[in-house]
Amino acid sequence: MRLPLLAHLLFLLLAAGREVTGEMVDRKPNFVLMMVDDLGIGDVGCYGNDTVRTPNIDRLAAEGVKLTQHIAAAPLCTPSRAAFMTGRYALRSGLGSTGRVQVLLFLGGSGGLPPGETTFAKRLQQEGYTTSLVGKWHLGLNCEQRGDHCHHPNQHGFSYFYGLPFTLFNDCMPGEGSDIMADLQRALGNLTMLLGVGLFSLLCVRVCGLLEVSLWLLAVLVFLSILAAAVWYIPFKRLQTWNCIIMRNQEVIEQPMTVETVPQRLLREAQHFIKRNVDQPFLLFFSLAHIHTPLFKTPAFAGKSRHGRYGDNLEEVDWMIGQITETVDSLGLANNTLMYFTSDHGGQLEDADSIIGQKGGWNGIYKGGKAMGGWEGGIRVPGIFRWPGRLAAGRVVDEPTSLMDLYPTLKYLAKDTQPDRQSDGFNLMPLLEGKVERSEHEFMFHYCGIYLNAVRWHPPGSDSVFKVHFFTPNFSPPGAGGCYDTKICLCHGEHVTHHNPPLLYDLFHDPSESRPLTPDTEPRHAEILEQSTKAVERHRDTLTDEKGSDETHSQPNADAGSVQSQMTLDRILWRPWLQPCCGTFPFCGCKEDTTHI
Ligand SMILES: *[C@@H]1O[C@H](CO)[C@@H](O)[C@H](O)[C@H]1NC(C)=O
Numbered sequence: 001m002r003l004p005l006l007a008h009l010l011f012l013l014l015a016a017g018r019e020v021t022g023e024m025v026d027r028k029p030n031f032v033l034m035m036v037d038d039l040g041i042g043d044v045g046c047y048g049n050d051t052v053r054t055p056n057i058d059r060l061a062a063e064g065v066k067l068t069q070h071i072a073a074a075p076l077c078t079p080s081r082a083a084f085m086t087g088r089y090a091l092r093s094g095l096g097s098t099g100r101v102q103v104l105l106f107l108g109g110s111g112g113l114p115p116g117e118t119t120f121a122k123r124l125q126q127e128g129y130t131t132s133l134v135g136k137w138h139l140g141l142n143c144e145q146r147g148d149h150c151h152h153p154n155q156h157g158f159s160y161f162y163g164l165p166f167t168l169f170n171d172c173m174p175g176e177g178s179d180i181m182a183d184l185q186r187a188l189g190n191l192t193m194l195l196g197v198g199l200f201s202l203l204c205v206r207v208c209g210l211l212e213v214s215l216w217l218l219a220v221l222v223f224l225s226i227l228a229a230a231v232w233y234i235p236f237k238r239l240q241t242w243n244c245i246i247m248r249n250q251e252v253i254e255q256p257m258t259v260e261t262v263p264q265r266l267l268r269e270a271q272h273f274i275k276r277n278v279d280q281p282f283l284l285f286f287s288l289a290h291i292h293t294p295l296f297k298t299p300a301f302a303g304k305s306r307h308g309r310y311g312d313n314l315e316e317v318d319w320m321i322g323q324i325t326e327t328v329d330s331l332g333l334a335n336n337t338l339m340y341f342t343s344d345h346g347g348q349l350e351d352a353d354s355i356i357g358q359k360g361g362w363n364g365i366y367k368g369g370k371a372m373g374g375w376e377g378g379i380r381v382p383g384i385f386r387w388p389g390r391l392a393a394g395r396v397v398d399e400p401t402s403l404m405d406l407y408p409t410l411k412y413l414a415k416d417t418q419p420d421r422q423s424d425g426f427n428l429m430p431l432l433e434g435k436v437e438r439s440e441h442e443f444m445f446h447y448c449g450i451y452l453n454a455v456r457w458h459p460p461g462s463d464s465v466f467k468v469h470f471f472t473p474n475f476s477p478p479g480a481g482g483c484y485d486t487k488i489c490l491c492h493g494e495h496v497t498h499h500n501p502p503l504l505y506d507l508f509h510d511p512s513e514s515r516p517l518t519p520d521t522e523p524r525h526a527e528i529l530e531q532s533t534k535a536v537e538r539h540r541d542t543l544t545d546e547k548g549s550d551e552t553h554s555q556p557n558a559d560a561g562s563v564q565s566q567m568t569l570d571r572i573l574w575r576p577w578l579q580p581c582c583g584t585f586p587f588c589g590c591k592e593d594t595t596h597i
């Protein structure tokens with residue numbers, strides 16, 4: 001321990017010396033972005049929760065700026081994260097879905113963030129930043145063959161990656177059920193069983209010589225059985241091996257991953273990255289595996305909260321945030337580091353069972369949740385910025401802001417003045433510093449898959465924030481407040497209800513979207529609908545004008561200009577030749593050496 005301590009002291013001395021000469025003043029700020037998976041805005045103390053203990057997150061808000069209307073561009077992981085990374089609505093990069101499948105399902109699929117896309121990490125990298133993603137990615141991996149890594153974080157501006165190229169999900173923990181096409185899996189399973197029974201009976205009949213059984217029939221049945229194994233057993237039954245992996249940069253270092261030690265490993269990697277980079281501007285995107293199911297059972301937190309296992313996981317998240325903050329502070333980086341805390345979208349209301357109880361996030365007073373289009377509960381998330389010395393402590397901003405604002409904000413702070421493509425976000429610094437009162441987001445668009453389902457209007461000079469829903473997902477059973485029958489709401493066909501006239505709410509007076517406005521209760525009713533419709537038209541023009549970011553692959557697409565969809569079935573489904581694997585495919589398996597932690 002002696003040598004590192006000495007080195008540390010030496011560094012502090014040098015740093016102090018540098019500060020005197022004024023070098024520190026010109027240094028570009030560091031960025032530590034922390035994103036929790038599926039966390040609800042109602043899960044956090046400083047957003048009104050008085051029974052969950054989140055002192056570390058609350059401290060960031062007390063020392064910085066808290067956004068109360070911070071909006072995710074989509075209510076699901078893949079599209080929300082794509083928009084966050086690129087500062088643009090997900091359908092601009094082809095990651096909006098047209099049908100049943102709304103997120104990437106297999107690491108062995110070919111869909112993902114197109115190689116031609118620009119992320120804030122890429123911009124910062126060009127500005128001389130050391131960049132790192134620790135944790136969850138879920139934006140694709142390969143395009144044409146195993147190891148081409150065309151969608152990999154390293155290709156998208158992160159010079160260091162450690163974590164889950166996919167996501168944590170129930171299939172990673174045997175006994176927790178399956179998150180991926182469970183109904184299809186069941187159907188295929190039954191079919192295979194039937195084939196097996198049929199084949200076996202016919203074989204018996206033939207061997208016993210009871211009846212003449214044609215060899216053709218047997219051959220067809222054998223063929224179908226092999227097919228069933230290929231499309232069902234191999235892709236679905238081995239999901240844990242296929243999708244639950246840990247990579248360090250381009251290398252698979254654990255397959256399938258040991259879920260229990262994931263939190264401490266991610267934390268350690270994030271802390272090490274900060275420590276390695278005290279001396280140069282860095283970007284750390286710490287993308288937690290929490291608080292998606294399966295929930296962790298980390299002994300230090302198990303049974304400690306007042307909200308069962310879900311609450312225990314929340315308190316573990318808070319502890320991890322505290323550890324990161326502590327690392328930044330103890331290295332003397334606080335005044336030169338912008339820290340950001342958020343969630344990719346709201347909590348999933350349908351996630352609960354009779355044994356564990358609550359398993360999904362709590363969205364407080366807001367209606368709806370994950371995968372429910374533009375209902376507030378699925379898209380309004382915590383948003384906290386801390387930067388002592390630059391941002392006033394304890395400021396609260398109620399104006400509409402977006403997760404897509406991070407891209408232009410980081411770009412501005414890194415003094416990146418290169419021209420850029422159509423952006424859907426705005427630099428947040430004037431709002432955060434209190435230099436302006438109003439957000440530049442007069443309109444914001446809300447998507448259910450690829451379909452624009454709602455628009456938010458904050459009219460100039462008014463406190464009102466109107467939300468117009470053109471259609472809403474159907475709840476099942478009806479009136480249940482969520483899609484409990486299917487677990488996830490869908491955005492197309494008979495799964496939605498179109499509203500004519502559209503549903504209209506004023507979030508300023510009615511944040512829970514419980515009292516639709518009518519021409520009688522809102523004198524500006526007609527004007528609001530007209531303005532919103534015009535804004536949608538202008539927004540649509542920006543989509544069709546656009547050339548695909550992935551020029552070489554671009555193809556006309558009715559809904560998204562010329563960008564090719566990454567979410568088509570053929571890009572989503574598992575292909576053996578795209579499957580990342582340590583060892584010899586298909587016998588993949590390896591463990592990270594964790595004896596040192
Ligand atoms: C606090 O969060 C827990 C866990 O999500 C939730 O069950 C509870 O209802 C929340 N309480 C309040 C007052 O929001």
Ligand SMILES: *[C@@H]1O[C@H](CO)[C@@H](O)[C@H](O)[C@H]1NC(C)=O
Nearest residue numbers: 332333334335336388389390
């Ligand atoms: C950080 O900035 C604050 C406010 O400007 C100042 O009071 C504090 O001394 C600074 N801390 C360090 C370590 O420079």
